[in-house]
Amino acid sequence: MEKINFYLINASIVPDIYKKVIKAKSLLASGEAKSASQAAKMADISRSAYYKYKDAIFEYHGDDSNDTATINAKLMDNAGVLSSLMAELYKAGANVLSVNQSVPIHSVADVSVTVRIAEMAISKKELLNSIEKIDGVNSVVLS
Incomplete structure (x- = not known):
């Protein structure tokens, strides 16, 4: 070939x-x-x-892999916890690309949120700190 x-x-x-x-x-x-x-x-x-x-020409968008981050969190199965997480992302200026949430087991749900962070008004560390303060967030990791 x-x-x-x-x-x-x-x-x-x-x-x-x-x-x-x-x-x-x-x-x-x-x-x-x-x-x-x-x-x-x-x-x-x-x-x-x-x-x-059409199959031979493509537009180049550059390497935007540094523009995205994935937030993995364990959330309590309480009303408004995921909504509060989304509100923090909105306040930070992050653009939500995808949200995946598992069915809660023992009242805890795993959530994965992929966000575009290029336009964020705060640092990743500040975002992580603000998410950790949300009532109902058991743990959070940003990658």
């Missing part, structure tokens, strides 16, 4: 057709376009050009 090579190229020198294919893919992904035909039309390219390049 032939090895596939990739290149990272400055967008200012990329031919317009590639930029339009990226736009069409974005329109489809966001739901603004309901079909490939509609996306191609909205991006001002032919359907055949879209299909020719």
Whole structure:
């Protein structure tokens, strides 16, 4: 099998057709376009050009792995504890990406919350401290 090579190229020198294919893919992904035909039309390219390049060109978003963190906590099965945790995240400026909660066992539920932390107004340590102070949070780990 032939090895596939990739290149990272400055967008200012990329031919317009590639930029339009990226736009069409974005329109489809966001739901603004309901079909490939509609996306191609909205991006001002032919359907055949879209299909020719759609699997070969991708937009680079950089390494944003440092922008996310996962909070693992053990919460008491009391009304409002998870809501209080979410309120702390909101106050800190964290953007919640996903929430997973197990069924409570012996009145304790494991919760995993993945957040985008790039725009947070406080440090990770301050966030951890504020979550630990919530009534009903037994333990919390930030990774």
